[in-house]
Amino acid sequence: MKASLILASVATTSVLATRQAYSTLSADQQTDVAAQLAKWKTLYGPIAEANGHLPPQTESLNADGHSDDELQRFHNTLQDVDDAKRMNPDADFSAFNQFAL
Numbered sequence: 204m205k206a207s208l209i210l211a212s213v214a215t216t217s218v219l220a221t222r223q224a225y226s227t228l229s230a231d232q233q234t235d236v237a238a239q240l241a242k243w244k245t246l247y248g249p250i251a252e253a254n255g256h257l258p259p260q261t262e263s264l265n266a267d268g269h270s271d272d273e274l275q276r277f278h279n280t281l282q283d284v285d286d287a288k289r290m291n292p293d294a295d296f297s298a299f300n301q302f303a304l
Contacts, residue, residue: 225271225278233274237267240277243303244268251301258304276304 225236251257262270280303287296 222279222282225275228278236274236278236281237269239281239298240269240274241267243277243299246299247301247303251304254301256301256304273304280304 225233228236248257258272258276260270262272264270277298280298284296284298287294
């Protein structure tokens with residue numbers, strides 16, 4: 204039991220350690236993530252809000268109308284989708300759903 208707990212802990216830590224922070228992206232990459240988030244907010248934001256799937260707003264919005272937390276969360280989702288696509292090439296995954304944030 205202890206060995207499996209340690210293994211799971213190490214695996215989780217290594218996954219989190221490889222996740223790239225939004226703030227380390229190039230300006231073009233940040234612009235792309237912000238544009239995709241704006242599209243997500245238009246298409247799925249109202250659905251997510253109606254179903255209670257949005258995290259509480261804890262910080263102010265930037266000039267684009269996004270908080271740093273929203274940008275990081277959406278960037279994490281984009282990375283998760285890319286990982287899922289890579290590991291499951293015959294399946295379809297998308298960040299464009301009500302659960303993305």
